[in-house]
Amino acid sequence: MQMPEDQLRAGHIPADVYRQIPPGTDVHRVVMVQEAPRSYKGPIVLTLVIAVGAVTVLLVIAYVVQVIAAAAVAVISASGGISYTINRSHK
Numbered sequence: 001m002q003m004p005e006d007q008l009r010a011g012h013i014p015a016d017v018y019r020q021i022p023p024g025t026d027v028h029r030v031v032m033v034q035e036a037p038r039s040y041k042g043p044i045v046l047t048l049v050i051a052v053g054a055v056t057v058l059l060v061i062a063y064v065v066q067v068i069a070a071a072a073v074a075v076i077s078a079s080g081g082i083s084y085t086i087n088r089s090h091k
Helices: 003-010 039-076
Strands: none
Touching: none
């Protein structure tokens, strides 16, 4: 038994905890409760969800701006306010 967890599983009570037990308590009926180790799964998943959400929002904004710009150019071109021509020079 090298690890404190092994000692607790075997029923051994550490000295510092043994001193905190009130006198006259049956040590065979004492239940030791350990705090569960911290899980990093939640924060990692949350970070990934935030990153994917931010990228998705940026892509949607870029698409909406593109659609609005194309519609504005089409409306202005149709009303005769602007013309868009491509001149290709021939040699």
